Amino acid sequence: MKKERIGRISLEEAMELKGETDWDRVRAAGPFEGEDEDDFELDWDSAVLVIPQPKQAISLRVDQDVLAFFKAEGPGYQTRMNAVLRAYMEAKKPG
Numbered sequence: 001m002k003k004e005r006i007g008r009i010s011l012e013e014a015m016e017l018k019g020e021t022d023w024d025r026v027r028a029a030g031p032f033e034g035e036d037e038d039d040f041e042l043d044w045d046s047a048v049l050v051i052p053q054p055k056q057a058i059s060l061r062v063d064q065d066v067l068a069f070f071k072a073e074g075p076g077y078q079t080r081m082n083a084v085l086r087a088y089m090e091a092k093k094p095g
Contacts, residue, residue, distance in 0.1 A: 055082075 070077040 067077075070081050073080060
């Protein structure tokens, strides 16, 4: 694992840091292909609150190489494993 140097700076030092975003280029680029400004208006009257189902904690035994593969992809490996299992489940569902 690559070691990163983490340090502390004061709020004043942070305020003096210069960002690296080229805002002039971003503004000049305009909307993405197929977008216009009306695409970004929100209709809160039709918004639906979706509360995700809680996950079930389990103890699962998997082969070491399978776990190593998912962990090597970085943080969120359990979420990716769940997505693979969900895709399999959806493919096997009747109709």
